Amino acid sequence: MFDHVTIRVSDRAASRAFYELALGELGFERTAVGDHFDEWWDFSISQARDDRPVTRGLHVAFVARSREAVDAWWRAMTSAGYRDDGAPAERPQYHRRYYGAFVLDPDGNSVEAVFHGRRRRGEHRIDHLWIRVGHLGASRRFYETIAPLAGFRPASIHRGRFHFSGQDRTFAIVADSRTTQNVHLAFPAADKAAVEAFHRTAVDAGYRDNGAPGERPEYHPGYYGAFVLDPDGNNVEAVYHDRS
Secondary structure, eight states: OOSEEEEEESOHHHHHHHHHHHHHTTTOOOOEEOSSEEEETTEEEEEOBTTBOOOBSEEEEEEOSSHHHHHHHHHHHHHTTOOEEEEEEEOTTTOTTOEEEEEEOTTSOEEEEEEOSSOOSSSOSEEEEEEEESOHHHHHHHHHHHHHHHTOEEEEEETTEEEEEETTEEEEEEEOSSOOBSEEEEEEOSSHHHHHHHHHHHHHTTOEEEEEEEEOTTTOTTEEEEEEEOTTOOEEEEEEEOOO
16 A cells, blocks of 8 residues: 655654564565665664654554564564553454554554554555544545555445555544644555546645655655645655666
């Protein structure tokens, strides 16, 4: 589902230490380091600055390979002094085989290791996101507008939240007065034309432009992306990686 998800952090060194442990305990090594960012496959952190504020109010869950891995992850994180946000346990309110544990990152975002009773398909490290939104209907309309162009689909509705899914991964928008702020979601596009269609469709529907389709060589040669803002101001991208 996600090409990548990026959060902005108030203290890069502190957050790097947190996510190095959180992802390392699950077997996921860091894959790239830049002047202002650290990357673990489809998840990255970047140093916040005045014009790019800290990400708040996000829930991100990472894939665990077993219940025992969830238990070991939670022990490692809490033993290192990170704040507990939910001990390892079944969460049957999600489904009968759902097993997860939660801690808080240095900026207070909720981070989870989760096992669904089976191996997840694909190589993605992110299992799911929960994004808190100020108006569920408005956010649902936004994500339903871009869904066909960003490779995901509406999945299910529950009281106070709406789920989208794609490629064995999910994200949910959740009604909450404490909205998720300043997260960056990038969805993969099949080609440059798909990036352009994503941007045109969103802007024509009245959503705010945050970067027209174009090459972004500062990321890598052949990086072609476009950006819009969701109703709560989060940065949403479609990106095509031309590796030819």
